[in-house]
Amino acid sequence: MSLRDKYAIVGIGQSQIGEVPGSSSLGLLAEAMKNAIQDAGLNKGEVDGLVSRGPDDIYCHHQRMGEVLGLNVNYSTSLDNGGASQALGVILACLAMDAGLCHTVVCGYGRNAWSRTRQAAESRKGSLQQHAGAEEQLPREFGPEFGYFGAVATHAFGAQRHMHLYGTTKEQMGAVAVSFRKHARRTPWAQMKKPLTMEDYRQGRLIIEPFNVYDCSLRTDAAGAVVVTSAERARSLKQPPVYISGFGSHNNLRGWFFDDHMVNTAARASGQTAFRMAGMSPGDVDTAQLYDCFTYMVIAELEDYGFCPKGEGGPFVASGALDLEGVLPTNTAGGQLSEGHVEGMLQILEAVRQLRQKEPPGRQVPKAEVALVSGHGGNAVCHTTLILRR
Amino acid sequence: MAYNKPLPVPSAESKPFWEGCRRHELLVQRCRACGKHWLPPSALCPECLSTEWEWTRASGKGKVFSFVVYHRLYHPGFKDELPYAVALIELEEGPRMLSNVAGDVKAVKCDMPVEVFFEDATEEVSLPKFRAASSGRP
Numbered sequence: 001m002s003l004r005d006k007y008a009i010v011g012i013g014q015s016q017i018g019e020v021p022g023s024s025s026l027g028l029l030a031e032a033m034k035n036a037i038q039d040a041g042l043n044k045g046e047v048d049g050l051v052s053r054g055p056d057d058i059y060c061h062h063q064r065m066g067e068v069l070g071l072n073v074n075y076s077t078s079l080d081n082g083g084a085s086q087a088l089g090v091i092l093a094c095l096a097m098d099a100g101l102c103h104t105v106v107c108g109y110g111r112n113a114w115s116r117t118r119q120a121a122e123s124r125k126g127s128l129q130q131h132a133g134a135e136e137q138l139p140r141e142f143g144p145e146f147g148y149f150g151a152v153a154t155h156a157f158g159a160q161r162h163m164h165l166y167g168t169t170k171e172q173m174g175a176v177a178v179s180f181r182k183h184a185r186r187t188p189w190a191q192m193k194k195p196l197t198m199e200d201y202r203q204g205r206l207i208i209e210p211f212n213v214y215d216c217s218l219r220t221d222a223a224g225a226v227v228v229t230s231a232e233r234a235r236s237l238k239q240p241p242v243y244i245s246g247f248g249s250h251n252n253l254r255g256w257f258f259d260d261h262m263v264n265t266a267a268r269a270s271g272q273t274a275f276r277m278a279g280m281s282p283g284d285v286d287t288a289q290l291y292d293c294f295t296y297m298v299i300a301e302l303e304d305y306g307f308c309p310k311g312e313g314g315p316f317v318a319s320g321a322l323d324l325e326g327v328l329p330t331n332t333a334g335g336q337l338s339e340g341h342v343e344g345m346l347q348i349l350e351a352v353r354q355l356r357q358k359e360p361p362g363r364q365v366p367k368a369e370v371a372l373v374s375g376h377g378g379n380a381v382c383h384t385t386l387i388l389r390r
Numbered sequence: 391m392a393y394n395k396p397l398p399v400p401s402a403e404s405k406p407f408w409e410g411c412r413r414h415e416l417l418v419q420r421c422r423a424c425g426k427h428w429l430p431p432s433a434l435c436p437e438c439l440s441t442e443w444e445w446t447r448a449s450g451k452g453k454v455f456s457f458v459v460y461h462r463l464y465h466p467g468f469k470d471e472l473p474y475a476v477a478l479i480e481l482e483e484g485p486r487m488l489s490n491v492a493g494d495v496k497a498v499k500c501d502m503p504v505e506v507f508f509e510d511a512t513e514e515v516s517l518p519k520f521r522a523a524s525s526g527r528p
């Protein structure tokens with residue numbers, strides 16, 4: 001039996017976002033989870049499931065979180081799908097509840113990427129907009145000996161190939177960064193408030209071509225969390241329920257460098273599963289909250305989800321489609337490029353906010369009934385999708 | 391001057407590949423059951439899961455599937471190389487591998503034909519690198 005609309009997100013919470021000197025990922029996530037439980041109008045004793053993730057060096061992360069929050073639960077686990085984990089946590093919550101393992105699950109992710117980088121002895125001259133680097137888990141052959149390090153280059157390979165095949169331009173990637181910065185400037189908690197024009201983008205310092213500094217997501221200290229429960233239970237809680245209409249996942253485990261995965265990403269199959277479950281199509285989506293580790297990923301995902309044909313993502317974003325007034329307002333709090341990089345967690349929170357329709361004018365997507373959320377990561381091949389509705 | 395870039399740390403599976411490089415031979419794995427070639431090295435054929443496979447010498451010809459140009463330093467050993475190109479090379483036999491394309495980074499293009507050469511990094515380690523294929527050769 002379909003799980004369409006059977007479960008709902010009933011609480012959201014976030015921690016401080018940005019540069020939080022001395023912060024710990026567990027501390028930030030505890031703050032976010034506490035806020036999410038309060039937002040739902042629940043006591044922590046009413047939570048009987050926990051799904052979490054933090055920096056990958058914390059062993060058995062969910063146990064540490066439960067200890068911090070003083071919780072024993074029926075169901076808990078921590079995830080290992082990189083940036084696809086956060087939406088996957090919501091999916092697993094639904095599956096566990098449907099199996100009768102638990103009835104109310106808190107899911108969240110926290111990181112202290114900015115503080116960690118700052119602490120690291122080799123910390124470079126502190127540009128904020130520099131995802132990746134020393135903290136990447138490094139392979140020990142077939143990469144570093146050729147000067148290949150980390151996620152920036154991985155995605156830059158995809159961008160280069162996309163430019164080659166479809167004539168996608170640097171300016172089109174820039175349009176993604178410029179649109180998201182406009183959103184961030186209207187979002188009180190966003191990390192980047194400085195205006196960003198196309199001219200600023202053109203002047204951006206090259207990091208790994210074709211990416212410059214504005215193509216890369218931020219280093220952020222922050223956490224986000226949501227509470228998921230049954231639709232039935234949701235209707236008696238404090239917040240208007242945001243129903244989980246569809247979800248999907250797909251993982252191109254043979255790798256980003258295999259076949260055409262770097263231009264036809266796992267978002268396609270993940271999205272098809274989610275749309276089928278929801279009984280919807282891309283035209284039904286009022287706002288997208290996409291995993292934007294790099295500008296290029298937004299272009300690829302828009303195509304793979306079917307918001308435009310393959311190869312036309314560049315012109316699509318350059319048309320202003322992602323702006324608040326555009327045909328598909330996207331990453332309306334600024335995304336990982338400008339709001340803060342919490343590996344897809346803040347995308348889920350922003351989708352819920354938009355669907356509650358209580359954001360101030362200038363932030364609220366008009367008539368936001370349906371939102372699509374994506375998660376992407378795990379060496380760039382794991383993908384998850386949520387389709388939410390009010 | 392001592393070599394100051396990272397050196398490959400071979401796994402049990404990749405050891406023969408690096409031994410081949412030392413002899414200036416580019417090796418790939420080839421499945422005896424289904425005929426497919428593959429890299430990176432692994433214990434069984436990723437197509438048909440056969441364990442009946444062999445190391446075979448690749449032609450060393452291929453093309454650039456995609457590439458990136460590093461402008462930022464991630465490792466001190468590459469200080470004098472910036473900007474440098476890292477490319478995903480698709481070998482004639484099918485497998486893809488990361489490497490460098492020597493020469494002017496501005497000349498590197500997707501789908502450009504390339505050929506392997508070997509750079510002796512240390513007494514023990516040689517790295518397979520690529521350059522634009524010499525054209526018009528008989």
Ligand SMILES: [Zn+2]
Pocket residue numbers: 421422423424425426435436437438439440
């Ligand atoms: Zn085989």
